Amino acid sequence: xxxxxxxxxxxxxxxxxxxxxxxxxxxxxxxGCEISILGIDTKILDVANAFDIVFCPCxxxxxxxxxxxxxxxxxxxxxxxxxxxxxxxxxxAQLLRRKSKVLVAFGSCATEGCIPGLANLHSREAIFDNTYxxxxxxENPGQVRPQPATKVAEGELHLPVFYDTLRTLDQxxxxxxxxxxxxxxxxxxxxxxxxIVTGQLPPAGSVIGSNTTVCDFxxxxxxxxxxxxxxxxxxxxxxxxxxxxxxxxxxxGVATRAGCGCLCPQVNSPCIGCYGPNGDAEDFGxxxxxALASVIDSNDPQEIDRIIQDGIPDPVGTFYRxxxxxxxxxxxxxxxxxxxxxxxxxxxxxx
Amino acid sequence: xxxxxxxxxxxxxxxxxxxxxxxxxxxxxRIAHAPNIRIIRVMCSGRVDPTFVLKALSLGADGVMIAxxxxxxxxxxxxxxxxxxxxxxxxxxxxxxxxxxxxxQLVWASAAEGQQxxxxxxxxxxxxxxxxxLGWSRNWAENGARLQALEDIINEHxxxxxxxx
Numbered sequence: 001x002x003x004x005x006x007x008x009x010x011x012x013x014x015x016x017x018x019x020x021x022x023x024x025x026x027x028x029x030x031x032g033c034e035i036s037i038l039g040i041d042t043k044i045l046d047v048a049n050a051f052d053i054v055f056c057p058c059x060x061x062x063x064x065x066x067x068x069x070x071x072x073x074x075x076x077x078x079x080x081x082x083x084x085x086x087x088x089x090x091x092x093a094q095l096l097r098r099k100s101k102v103l104v105a106f107g108s109c110a111t112e113g114c115i116p117g118l119a120n121l122h123s124r125e126a127i128f129d130n131t132y133x134x135x136x137x138x139e140n141p142g143q144v145r146p147q148p149a150t151k152v153a154e155g156e157l158h159l160p161v162f163y164d165t166l167r168t169l170d171q172x173x174x175x176x177x178x179x180x181x182x183x184x185x186x187x188x189x190x191x192x193x194x195x196i197v198t199g200q201l202p203p204a205g206s207v208i209g210s211n212t213t214v215c216d217f218x219x220x221x222x223x224x225x226x227x228x229x230x231x232x233x234x235x236x237x238x239x240x241x242x243x244x245x246x247x248x249x250x251x252x253g254v255a256t257r258a259g260c261g262c263l264c265p266q267v268n269s270p271c272i273g274c275y276g277p278n279g280d281a282e283d284f285g286x287x288x289x290x291a292l293a294s295v296i297d298s299n300d301p302q303e304i305d306r307i308i309q310d311g312i313p314d315p316v317g318t319f320y321r322x323x324x325x326x327x328x329x330x331x332x333x334x335x336x337x338x339x340x341x342x343x344x345x346x347x348x349x350x351x
Numbered sequence: 352x353x354x355x356x357x358x359x360x361x362x363x364x365x366x367x368x369x370x371x372x373x374x375x376x377x378x379x380x381r382i383a384h385a386p387n388i389r390i391i392r393v394m395c396s397g398r399v400d401p402t403f404v405l406k407a408l409s410l411g412a413d414g415v416m417i418a419x420x421x422x423x424x425x426x427x428x429x430x431x432x433x434x435x436x437x438x439x440x441x442x443x444x445x446x447x448x449x450x451x452x453x454x455x456q457l458v459w460a461s462a463a464e465g466q467q468x469x470x471x472x473x474x475x476x477x478x479x480x481x482x483x484x485l486g487w488s489r490n491w492a493e494n495g496a497r498l499q500a501l502e503d504i505i506n507e508h509x510x511x512x513x514x515x516x
Contacts, residue, residue: 068508087500094501121448148500158507161500165491286401289444293436299422299429304439315444328405333449334490 020076020197022051023067024106025096026058027082027089028116028166033107034058036183037079040190050197051076064092067099075099077196079106079179083113083325084167088160097173102196104208108182110169112276112284113325115182117166120324120331121316124164164334168326178207180257182274182322188259207257213278214253214271217262220244226297230311233270244270245295250311250318255287274322283328285319359413359479361388363472364399368426369461370418376465384469385476388416395419396457397430401441404455408487414454414479418468421459431459453478454485 024037038044038059047053054075055062067075078100084090097103108114119127132140148161169175179192192208195201202208215222222243231248238244244251244265252273253265259275277284298304312318320327365371371392377384393399396419404415417438425431438457445455456475460468 064508065511087497087504090497091501091504148496149503158500158503160504161496163493163497165493167491281402283402283405285444286405286441289401289440290437293440294433296436299432299435301435301439304436305443308439308443312443314447315440316447319444328402328409329448329487330409330491332447333487 019049020051021054021074022047023054023075023078023096023100024056024058025078025080025082025092027080027092027110027169028085029082029107029109029114031058032183033079033081033109036107036181036186037189039186040193041186043190047193050193064095067095070099072098073101075101077102077104079104080169081106081110081183083109083116084163084169084172085116086160086162090167090172093169093172102176103169103173104177104179104192105169105175106179107184108180108274108276108322110175111178111180111326112323113166113168114274114322117168117323117325118317118321120165122332123334124162126335128162165331166325171325171330176204177201180207180209180274180276181259185260187261209275210258211279212258214256214258214260214262214265214275217258218243218253218265219262220265222246225295227295228297229307230292232311238268240268245292248311250292252288254291255281255284272321276323276326284323285316285327288319357480357484359387359476359484360411361414361416361472361476361479362407362412363388363390363416363418364393364396364403365390365416366396366398366419366426366431367392367394369420369424370396370458370468372462373418373460373464373468376462377469378465380465382465382469384472387476388472395425395427395430396434397425397427399434399437401437404441408450408454408485411486411488413482413485414456414475416456416458416472416475418458418460418471421461424461450485451482453482 024034026034034056040047053060055067075096078096080093080096080103082089084093105111109116113120128145132138132145133143146159148159150157179188181188188209195208220243221241223246225243225246227246227248229248230250233249236247236249238247238249245254249270251265251270253262253271255277256271256273257275257278264271273284273288277287281287296304296307298307316324316332324331365374371390374390396417399417404417407415417434419431419434420426422431422435435457442452442455446452458468458471460471
């Protein structure tokens, strides 16, 4: 691979090639993005030729302290995956923004919140109740909750503060590029790295990827969409050659950005929208609601309501599975707008 | 929550051919209605993307009215049926997010129904007044604990011991 030589700012052939600095960080995420980066296979060696990986807690040793000591803008590219749920994650987002020339919101979590963002339907209090009290495998008679500050003999210890609302990366700090997907497909990651290395980047603020929808890459036959009932995947075995939406299965392909290679519909499973909205749609759920409403074959308000109630028991999980935090409404309504910060401390039964 | 000084902000999307003309009629006939509504003319209720409603709510509207021609009387044949289906879909989702049904209403008003439209506006405003302000963006406003926590991290890192290499 000759990625370095292709660069617009490539050094003359006789000068020793100067490597760029690459950071890869994770916040509220699952680690799948790192797996996907490693999935570019032997091309990771080309990445290592072009960049020194200065920071990537998931796959290499590194200290926050070393990043703090760097000059501002010293890191050339930072791939940041995960949403921002805690003060520590917000601190790292701010730190890496300051130290990086190019900050990429990497993957669905950083771009639009993804699955961790679905917890935005609840308050921090409700999340803690569930995690530390209510699940059947939890035994916590002292009702111990994590505290932001704890006094011990040696002084005061701090844990990150857990926020009520998970934010996307660009709701926290300015972002240069977006690479959607849960996780981004390895080929798309390579496309992005190649674009960065060769300096052939789209205008700042844009998504590195396609603008068309998953449907454009789907092999299934499409005719007219008119349905009387939405069906859930366990209710039917779909015809492998006919559009899934025409069979009543909620397939998000109509609203979802292409880039995955249409993996799910190929194996008879509907698209669930992990690549986010295509084009410049502001709200994935709104686009999907529009598309699905158009296919309902009824003009009677009662029947329409019944089709929707029966077929879509979990509307937020269906329309905003990957995009609640990044959507226009960002979250469900907080109960008793005190945003819950005072309760855990009061309730704390730390012995 | 329901205080007497609360004047809700209502955004109204009205179709060019019926509802907007109904609003015009209400005006020329001097039919009084609550002044809280800000009317946006669209060519058809079928043009009202759920995005418009969500954006209005997220930017500070307390309620939204979508108004179109009566079913069967759409200037574009059947686009108001699409508006109806979209509205039901949106209401189903907003319910799950905690937005009360009364805040987003779908109304049919023909060009001759200035009186009916004015009454529908009054009803919507009264409903929203009873519910109180929506203030959606306050849902994600974290309090001072967040900034304090960020400062704590910086201080802690500054105090932390240097690890000799």
